[in-house]
Amino acid sequence: xxxxxxxxxxxxxxxxxxxxxxxxxxxxxxxxxxxxxxxxxxxxxxxxxxxxxxxxxxxxxxxxxxxxxxxxxxxxxxxxxxxxxxxxxxxxxxxxxxxxxxxxxxxxxxxxxxxxxxxxxxxxxxxxxxxxxxxxxxxxxxxxxxxxxxxxxxxxxxxxxxxxxxxxxxxxxxxxxxxxxxxxxxxxxxxxxxxxxxxxxxxxxxxxxxxxxxxxxxxxxxxxxxxxxxxxxxxxxxxxxxxxxxxxxxxxxxxxxxxxxxxxxxxxxxxxxxxxxxxxxxxxxxxxxxxxxxxxxxxxxxxxxxxxxxxxxxxxxxxxxxxxxxxxxxxxxxxxxxxxxxxxxxxxxxxxxxxxxxxxxxxxxxxxxxx
Numbered sequence: 172x173x174x175x176x177x178x179x180x181x182x183x184x185x186x187x188x189x190x191x192x193x194x195x196x197x198x199x200x201x202x203x204x205x206x207x208x209x210x211x212x213x214x215x216x217x218x219x220x221x222x223x224x225x226x227x228x229x230x231x232x233x234x235x236x237x238x239x240x241x242x243x244x245x246x247x248x249x250x251x252x253x254x255x256x257x258x259x260x261x262x263x264x265x266x267x268x269x270x271x272x273x274x275x276x277x278x279x280x281x282x283x284x285x286x287x288x289x290x291x292x293x294x295x296x297x298x299x300x301x302x303x304x305x306x307x308x309x310x311x312x313x314x315x316x317x318x319x320x321x322x323x324x325x326x327x328x329x330x331x332x333x334x335x336x337x338x339x340x341x342x343x344x345x346x347x348x349x350x351x352x353x354x355x356x357x358x359x360x361x362x363x364x365x366x367x368x369x370x371x372x373x374x375x376x377x378x379x380x381x382x383x384x385x386x387x388x389x390x391x392x393x394x395x396x397x398x399x400x401x402x403x404x405x406x407x408x409x410x411x412x413x414x415x416x417x418x419x420x421x422x423x424x425x426x427x428x429x430x431x432x433x434x435x436x437x438x439x440x441x442x443x444x445x446x447x448x449x450x451x452x453x454x455x456x457x458x459x460x461x462x463x464x465x466x467x468x469x470x471x472x473x474x475x476x477x478x479x480x481x482x483x484x485x486x487x488x489x490x491x492x493x494x495x496x497x498x499x500x501x502x503x504x505x506x507x508x509x510x511x512x513x514x515x516x517x518x519x520x521x522x523x524x525x526x527x528x529x530x531x532x533x534x535x536x537x538x539x540x541x542x
Contacts, residue, residue, distance in 0.1 A: 212239075212243070213239035213243035213244050213248065214248065216235055216236060216238075216239055217236070217239070217244070217248050217251060217252055217255075219235055220232045220235045220236050220252070220255055221255070223235065224255060224258070224259070229258075229259045229262055229263065230259075230263065232255060232256065232259045233256060233259060236252050236255070236256060239252065240252060240253075246279075246280075249279055250276065250279060250280045250283065253272055253275055253276040253279060254276060254290075254294075256268075256272040257269055257272045257273050257276060257294060257297070258290075258291070258294060260272060261291075261293050261294060261297065269297060270297070270539055273297055273298065273301060274301065274537060274538070274539065277301055277303060277535075277537035278537055281303075281305075281481060281533070281535040281537070282303075282481065283303075284298075284303075285298050300539060300540055301537055301538065301539055301540060302536070302537055302538050302539075302540055303535075303537060304355070305355070305533035305534055305535055306354075306355075306534055306535065306536050307352055307353060307354050307355070307534050308352065308353035308354075308361075308482070308483075308531045308532060308533055308534060309350075309351075309352055309531070309532050309534060310349070310350070310351040310352070310353060310363075310365075310485065310529055310530070310531040310532075311349070311350055311351075311529050311530060312348070312349040312351070312485065312487065312527040312528060312529030312530075313346065313347070313348045313349070313527060313528065313529060314346065314347055314348075314349075314487075314525055314526045314527030314528060314529075315344050315345070315346055315347070315525065315526055316344070316345055316346070316347050316369060316371060316523050316524065316525035316526075317342045317343065317344050317345075317523070317524050317525075318340075318342075318343070318345075318371045318372065318373050318400075318521055318522070318523050319340075319342070319521070319522040319523070319524065320340040320373055320519050320520075320521060320522075321493075321519055321520040321521075321522060322338075322517050322518070322519045323496055323518045323519060323520060324496075324517065324518035325517050325518075326515035326516060326517055326518070338375050338376055338377035338394075338517070339375075339376050339377070340373060340374060340375060340376070341374050341376060343372035343373070343374050343397075344372070345369075345370045345371050345372045345399075346370055347367055347368060347369040347370065347525055347527065348367070348368050349365050349366070349367040349368075349527060349529070350365065350366050350367075351363055351364065351365035351366070351367075352364055352365075353410070353531065356409075358412075358415055359411060359412045359415060360409060360410065360411055360412075361409070361410040361412070361421075362407075362408075362409060362410075363406075363407075363408040363409070363410050363423065363425075364405065364406070364407045364408075365404075365405065365406045365407075365408070366403070366404075366405060367402075367403070367404040367405070367406060368401070368402070368403060368404075369401070369402045369403075369404055369523070369525070370399070370400070370401050370402075371399070371400045371401075371402065371521070371523060372397065372398070372399055372400075373397070373398045373399075373400065373521070374395065374396070374397050374398075375394075375395070375396045375397075375398070376394070376395050377394045396436065397436065397437055398434065398435070398436055398458065399433075399434070399435050399436075399437065400431065400433070400434050400462075400521075401431075401432040401433040401434075402429050402430065402431055402432060402466075403429070403430045403432055404427050404428070404429045404430075405427065405428045405429075406425060406426070406427040406428075406470050406491075407425045407426055407427075407428075408423040408424065408425035408470065408472070409423065409424055409425050410422070410423045411423070416478075417477070417478035418475070418476075418477055418478070419475065419476040419477075419478075419483070420473070420474070420475050421473065421474055421475070421476065422472075422473050423470070423471070423472045423473070423474065423487075423489070424469075424470070424471050424472075425469075425470055426467065426468070426469060426470070427467070427468040427469070427470045427491055428465070428467060429465065429466040429467065429468060430464060430465055431459065431462055431463070431464050431465070431466070433457070433459055434457070434458045434459040434461070434462050435455050435456060435457050435458060435459075436455065436456040436458055437455060460499075461498060461499060461516055462497050462498060462499060463495065463496070463497060463498070463499055465495075466493060466494075466495050466497065466521075467493075467494045467495055468491040468492055468493045468494060468522075468523075469491070469492045469494065470489055470490070470491045470492075471489070471490055471492075472487055472488055472489030472490065473487075473488055474486055474487035474488065474489075476531065479530075481532065481533050481535075482530055482531050482532040482533050483530070483531040483533075484528075484529075484530055484531075485528065485529055485530070485531050486526075486527070486528045487526070487527045487528075488524075488525075488526050489524075489525050489526075489527070490522065490523070490524050490525075491522060491523040491524075491525070492522050493520040493521045493522050493523075494520070495520070496518050496519065496520055497518075497519055497520065497521055498516045498517075498518050498519065
C-alpha cells in the first residue's frame with residue numbers, strides 16, 4: 172500500500188511538472204508568434220515607406236515608420252529606416268530633424284558609410300559633418316614571455332662552493348595579461364598606454380666544485396636556483412601603421428615604467444654542503460627586499476590587427492630592454508641566498524621577450540562637429 176501511495180504521489184508530481192512545462196512552451200510560442208507578426212508588419216511598413224519615397228510622398232514617411240523605430244525592425248531594417256528619415260528631412264528642408272536622425276543612425280550603426288553611387292550629395296555632405304571615427308580603442312590581451320638575464324656584476328660567497336660564478340640562465344616561459352587603450356593621434360599614429368601584469372621566471376644554473384673523498388678531490392656538480400618575479404608595468408607605446416585598413420600591420424616603440432610586486436624562490440631547491448648538492452624542501456622564500464621596486468625599460472615591437480566586427484583581433488611581439496640593474500646595492504649577499512643556497516646575488520639587467528594575442532574593441536561617440 173505504501174508503495175502504491177508513493178507511486179501515486181510521484182505520478183501526480185510528474186503530471187504537474189509536465190503541465191507547467193507545456194504552459195511555458197505555449198506562452199513562449201505565443202510570444203514568438205506575436206514578435207514575428209510585429210516584425211512582419213514593420214517590414215511591410217518599411218516597404219511602404221520606400222514606395223512613398225519613390226512616389227515623392229515623403230511627408231507621409233515619418234508617421235509610417237515612427238512606431239517601428241522603437242521596436243519591430245531588425246538591425247538592417249532600422250538602419251534603412253533611419254537613412255530614409257534623414258533623406259526625408261533633407262528634402263523637407265528640416266535641418267534640425269535631419270541632424271537628429273543622422274545622429275540616431277550613427278549611434279545605431281557606428282560604422283555606417285554613405286554610398287556615393289546611391290545616396291545624394293546632400294546626404295553625403297551631412298554625414299561628413301559628424302564625428303564617425305572611434306574616439307579610442309580598449310584592448311584586452313594575454314600571452315607568454317621569457318626573460319633574458321644580462322649579468323653586469325658577478326659576486327661570490329668566498330668559499331669553495333662558488334666564487335665569482337657567472338652561471339647561465341636557461342630560458343623559462345611565464346605569462347602576462349594586459350588591459351590597454353589606444354588613442355588616435357593621426358591616420359597612421361596611435362598612442363597606446365597599457366596596464367600589464369607580468370609574471371617572469373629566472374633560472375640560474377652553475378657547475379660548482381664540491382668536496383669528494385674527504386678533502387683531497389673536487390668534482391663538479393650543478394647548482395640550480397629558480398626565482399619568480401611579478402611586475403605591474405605601464406608601457407606607453409606609440410604605434411605606426413603601414414597600411415591602415417581591415418588588415419593593419421604596425422610597428423611600436425615606447426618606454427615602460429615597471430613596479431615589482433613580488434619576488435620569491437620556490438619552496439623546493441638545492442642546498443650545497445661538503446658532500447655535494449642535496450635536494451631539500453624549504454618554505455617559499457620572499458626575496459623582494461633584495462630587488463629594486465622600480466625599473467625602466469625601452470619596448471620595441473611589431474604586430475598585426477585584423478578587423479573583426481567593430482574591433483580587431485590582434486597579435487603583438489615585443490622586446491623590453493631593461494635599462495636599470497635589478498638588485499639593490501648592498502643586497503648581493505642576501506642571508507636567504509647565502510645560507511640556504513650558498514649563492515650570492517649577481518647584479519643583472521632583465522630583458523623580456525613577450526608574445527600576446529587579444530581583441531581590441533573600438534569605442535565610438537558620434538557627434539555633430541562644429542562648423
